[in-house]
Amino acid sequence: MDLSRARVKVVERVNITDSGCWEWKLKIRPNGYARVTYLRQSFYAHRLSFLAFNGHLDGKLDVCHSCDNRKCVNPAHLFQGTRKDNMQDAASKGRVATGDKLPQTKIHGSDLEHVLYMAKAGVKYKEIADIYGMTPQSIGKIAIKHNIRRNKK
Ligand SMILES: [Zn+2]
Known part of the structure; x- marks a missing residue:
């Protein structure tokens, strides 16, 4: 396939922003992405x-955006990954509601140490859960996974 025409087709249709993004200047779909026809095939x-x-x-x-700008078609800002990579990338940038809106179920690093420390110290799971935006059930599961047994009186 001769791709030089495709390159021209892309370059002619963008505005280059200060941040280096190549923003598509024609119609953008409601999902935030543009579509273009090339060799009678419709592409994003x-x-x-x-x-x-x-x-x-x-x-x-998937073709993912390192710049997080869906309108951008700068090849230097694009990388291929699985749908899962894309979702994780989105989640890490706060674009999908895993961080704030849904309760967290996993916790890492120093947060995990704090949770375990508090659980060992006998802080109620509900209180720990509130601090980290988690459910008490998740805290309970973490405690079990890390072999924290609470003294039942
Ligand atoms: Zn970009």
């Missing part, structure tokens, strides 16, 4: 750009 603009500039596109993988 960022996927076509990835293909045009990298020369390959794995149809099974």
Whole structure:
């Protein structure tokens, strides 16, 4: 496939922002992404750009944005990953409601140490849960997993 025309097609349709994003200047779909027709096939603009500039596109993988700007089609801001990678990337940037809106079920690092410390010290699971935006059940599971037994009186 001759991709030079695809590259031109992409470059002609973007505005380059101060941050270096290539923002699609034509119609953007309600989901935040643009679509473009190339060789009578409809592509997401960022996927076509990835293909045009990298020369390959794995149809099974998502094309993710490192810049977090869905309108952006700068190939330097795009990488391929699985749907799961994309969701995790989104979650780590706070784009999906795993952080604040849904109760957390996992906890890591120093937070985990604090939770375990408090659980050992006998702080009520409900109180620990409130601090970390978790459910008491999750705290209970963590405690069991880490072999914390509470003295039952
Ligand atoms: Zn970008």
